[in-house]
Amino acid sequence: MAQLFDPSTHPHRRYNPLNDQYIIVSPHRTKRPWLGQVEPPQSIDLPQHDPACYLCPGNTRAGGKQTEVYEHTYTFENDFSAVLPPPIPQAPVAPHHLLTAEPVGGGCDVLIFHPRHDLTMPRLSLQDIERIIDQWTTTYVKRGSEEGIRHVQIFENKGAIMGCSNPHPHGQVWSFTTVPTLIAQEKTNLIQYSDSEHPLSDAPKGPGGKPCLLCEYAHTEVNIEGAERVVVKNDHWVALVPWWAYWPYEILLLPYRRHIPSILHLTPEETHSFADILSRVTKRYDNLFSCSFAYSMGIHQRPVPPSVPDGADQDDIAHLHIHFSPPLLRSATVKKFMAGVELMAEAQRDFTPEQAADRLRACSEIHYLDARG
Amino acid sequence: MAQLFDPSTHPHRRYNPLNDQYIIVSPHRTKRPWLGQVEPPQSIDLPQHDPACYLCPGNTRAGGKQTEVYEHTYTFENDFSAVLPPPIPQAPVAPHHLLTAEPVGGGCDVLIFHPRHDLTMPRLSLQDIERIIDQWTTTYVKRGSEEGIRHVQIFENKGAIMGCSNPHPHGQVWSFTTVPTLIAQEKTNLIQYSDSEHPLSDAPKGPGGKPCLLCEYAHTEVNIEGAERVVVKNDHWVALVPWWAYWPYEILLLPYRRHIPSILHLTPEETHSFADILSRVTKRYDNLFSCSFAYSMGIHQRPVPPSVPDGADQDDIAHLHIHFSPPLLRSATVKKFMAGVELMAEAQRDFTPEQAADRLRACSEIHYLDARG
Ligand SMILES: [Zn+2]
Numbered sequence: 001m002a003q004l005f006d007p008s009t010h011p012h013r014r015y016n017p018l019n020d021q022y023i024i025v026s027p028h029r030t031k032r033p034w035l036g037q038v039e040p041p042q043s044i045d046l047p048q049h050d051p052a053c054y055l056c057p058g059n060t061r062a063g064g065k066q067t068e069v070y071e072h073t074y075t076f077e078n079d080f081s082a083v084l085p086p087p088i089p090q091a092p093v094a095p096h097h098l099l100t101a102e103p104v105g106g107g108c109d110v111l112i113f114h115p116r117h118d119l120t121m122p123r124l125s126l127q128d129i130e131r132i133i134d135q136w137t138t139t140y141v142k143r144g145s146e147e148g149i150r151h152v153q154i155f156e157n158k159g160a161i162m163g164c165s166n167p168h169p170h171g172q173v174w175s176f177t178t179v180p181t182l183i184a185q186e187k188t189n190l191i192q193y194s195d196s197e198h199p200l201s202d203a204p205k206g207p208g209g210k211p212c213l214l215c216e217y218a219h220t221e222v223n224i225e226g227a228e229r230v231v232v233k234n235d236h237w238v239a240l241v242p243w244w245a246y247w248p249y250e251i252l253l254l255p256y257r258r259h260i261p262s263i264l265h266l267t268p269e270e271t272h273s274f275a276d277i278l279s280r281v282t283k284r285y286d287n288l289f290s291c292s293f294a295y296s297m298g299i300h301q302r303p304v305p306p307s308v309p310d311g312a313d314q315d316d317i318a319h320l321h322i323h324f325s326p327p328l329l330r331s332a333t334v335k336k337f338m339a340g341v342e343l344m345a346e347a348q349r350d351f352t353p354e355q356a357a358d359r360l361r362a363c364s365e366i367h368y369l370d371a372r373g
Numbered sequence: 374m375a376q377l378f379d380p381s382t383h384p385h386r387r388y389n390p391l392n393d394q395y396i397i398v399s400p401h402r403t404k405r406p407w408l409g410q411v412e413p414p415q416s417i418d419l420p421q422h423d424p425a426c427y428l429c430p431g432n433t434r435a436g437g438k439q440t441e442v443y444e445h446t447y448t449f450e451n452d453f454s455a456v457l458p459p460p461i462p463q464a465p466v467a468p469h470h471l472l473t474a475e476p477v478g479g480g481c482d483v484l485i486f487h488p489r490h491d492l493t494m495p496r497l498s499l500q501d502i503e504r505i506i507d508q509w510t511t512t513y514v515k516r517g518s519e520e521g522i523r524h525v526q527i528f529e530n531k532g533a534i535m536g537c538s539n540p541h542p543h544g545q546v547w548s549f550t551t552v553p554t555l556i557a558q559e560k561t562n563l564i565q566y567s568d569s570e571h572p573l574s575d576a577p578k579g580p581g582g583k584p585c586l587l588c589e590y591a592h593t594e595v596n597i598e599g600a601e602r603v604v605v606k607n608d609h610w611v612a613l614v615p616w617w618a619y620w621p622y623e624i625l626l627l628p629y630r631r632h633i634p635s636i637l638h639l640t641p642e643e644t645h646s647f648a649d650i651l652s653r654v655t656k657r658y659d660n661l662f663s664c665s666f667a668y669s670m671g672i673h674q675r676p677v678p679p680s681v682p683d684g685a686d687q688d689d690i691a692h693l694h695i696h697f698s699p700p701l702l703r704s705a706t707v708k709k710f711m712a713g714v715e716l717m718a719e720a721q722r723d724f725t726p727e728q729a730a731d732r733l734r735a736c737s738e739i740h741y742l743d744a745r746g
């Protein structure tokens with residue numbers, strides 16, 4: 001006879017409606033012994049200014065150019081961009097229909113968050129974080145208005161175990177003349193959701209009063225009894241470990257009160273609230289294992305701003321949200337590996353998203369380095 | 374005026390017809406300096422028998438059970454399986470349509486390739502590799518015949534930087550009561566290809582004489598002028614760096630002479646040829662950076678064997694192929710990171726698949742440890 005299902009004990013899979021993939025959750029498995037690789041712990045004794053850091057004010061970069069002496073934030077074009085500005089060459093004739101190549105143009109910007117070499121987002125003031133949001137918005141508008149650009153991707157790689165070569169706080173913005181795969185997937189799924197029949201709910205709605213997948217999801221998580229996946233919530237934003245989380249402490253951060261297509265659409269109050277929740281989420285992350293918590297962070301929103309100020313079009317179906325994908329699993333030195341069955345069959349995690357949210361809720365919002373002595 | 378497109382210089386994207394995703398290739402970018410994390414080099418002075426290794430003959434495992442004294446290969450059920458055998462509990466009632474969970478049952482087997490703690494596949498004899506193929510086939514048939522099992526995934530995680538906790542040569546087989554995401558995607562794309570109109574070619578055909586994506590692709594790569602993505606070819610199999618390779622030295626290994634749905638369908642000659650090419654590919658891999666080359670390897674084929682011996686059904690649309698996904702990028706200690714824009718927008722690589730194939734072709738087929746004095 002079949003037992004009663006218990007999601008905190010029984011292996012099961014959950015559906016991710018953003019990418020149309022499943023993830024296997026194996027909560028019973030956390031008992032197994034760890035014999036694998038541990039990462040070198042990250043240094044925390046960083047200088048305020050490092051003469052060897054090409055992101056510190058006034059220093060020279062590998063390409064030979066100089067980083068100016070800046071006061072708050074500073075943006076420059078990556079000296080080793082993965083995509084190059086127009087003119088882009090013409091698409092070649094493919095020798096076979098399975099061997100096609102499409103030229104990609106665009107730009108890669110580096111966004112320095114602050115002159116201090118040693119201060120990451122969780123240790124910056126709200127005012128400084130608002131300056132970063134402003135820097136994101138400016139770059140989004142600038143790059144998104146360039147001819148031929150079809151998507152602007154804002155992201156941050158933090159931590160050596162995420163492949164980030166420099167601890168100086170900075171993010172990146174890559175713009176593309178093509179729509180990237182994961183963006184196209186999310187858009188397809190958002191459109192499909194808005195066109196489907198779903199039970200009526202009192203969640204906010206997307207363009208044309210049609211249902212929005214992320215309005216509906218955020219509203220549900222905020223209001224569900226126990227709110228067991230919510231980590232932090234403020235007046236306009238909620239940070240939660242999504243039902244379909246892949247990374248051990250993955251967080252989805254999004255506005256839950258109304259449908260907002262991009263950071264350009266934020267009111268001053270919503271922007272302030274955004275800075276507040278970014279500060280609180282990143283402090284909890286650092287406090288989880290008392291380390292500078294590594295992650296990849298990315299902003300998903302309208303691919304480019306509307307071409308007419310206040311103009312609306314089909315891209316407004318996008319619901320602004322931020323993905324945090326952190327690799328750490330059980331300490332500052334043990335990370336999750338994406339390997340084996342996950343590369344060959346299906347994503348898998350051990351402890352549940354609810355357990356992850358629980359641990360993040362238990363973390364303080366005073367940064368551990370500021371709490372000492 | 375637009376320049377002439379040169380795939381070894383200009384950024385471009387390529388289409389992966391197996392997973393319907395794109396990958397950006399940035400070949401101009403290999404000039405940028407490396408400032409990131411390096412991995413600890415792997416130890417090569419392993420004992421032939423390690424008393425602390427739970428996979429060595431006669432030793433006790435973490436769960437308390439004993440690994441028998443075996444002579445060639447040895448298979449046992451993982452003491453910490455990610456999925457559990459039936460009875461599986463009933464699917465619960467979802468509190469909301471975005472919060473559904475589906476129980477997953479199945480089994481996780483560990484396949485030890487050889488009693489010697491220090492010998493990985495590239496250092497085993499062809500006879501020993503044929504025994505591993507036999508072990509894969511036996512487990513595929515056994516697990517694939519169990520009630521409710523819908524997919525059997527054979528894979529190997531090799532190397533600490535791939536999250537593998539034990540250097541003793543072994544692989545795994547996970548069986549599922551559900552069809553995993555990546556398997557379902559490949560099947561969808563294989564079906565779509567076989568139903569589409571494509572220019573007639575003299576490649577082998579799939580079931581019903583319809584075009585097979587992988588028959589067509591393998592045939593094309595073997596016959597194209599210069600065969601610049603082919604690494605090794607023997608009588609029945611070809612190993613190539615696919616046009617859409619994501620990992621720096623990714624290899625797709627597949628039979629190119631006829632459509633073969635699974636390892637169960639191999640003739641003795643094809644099996645021998647399979648062992649030969651596995652040996653040659655893994656030797657080249659180890660020789661590339663003179664180290665035990667880490668990878669995830671997975672066998673894609675019919676999800677389960679036919680239920681009637683010699684029976685054919687729609688699953689025969691699968692074309693047996695092996696994916697090798699190795700993380701190393703430019704030395705034994707510098708790996709590729711899947712992070713940032715790749716997690717948020719689209720996969721990206723620097724040097725081209727053709728350049729990777731070129732370097733692998735230049736490697737010897739005599740293992741560097743056997744070549745020394
Ligand atoms: Zn998103």
Ligand SMILES: [Zn+2]
Pocket residue numbers: 391559673694696
């Ligand atoms: Zn495959």
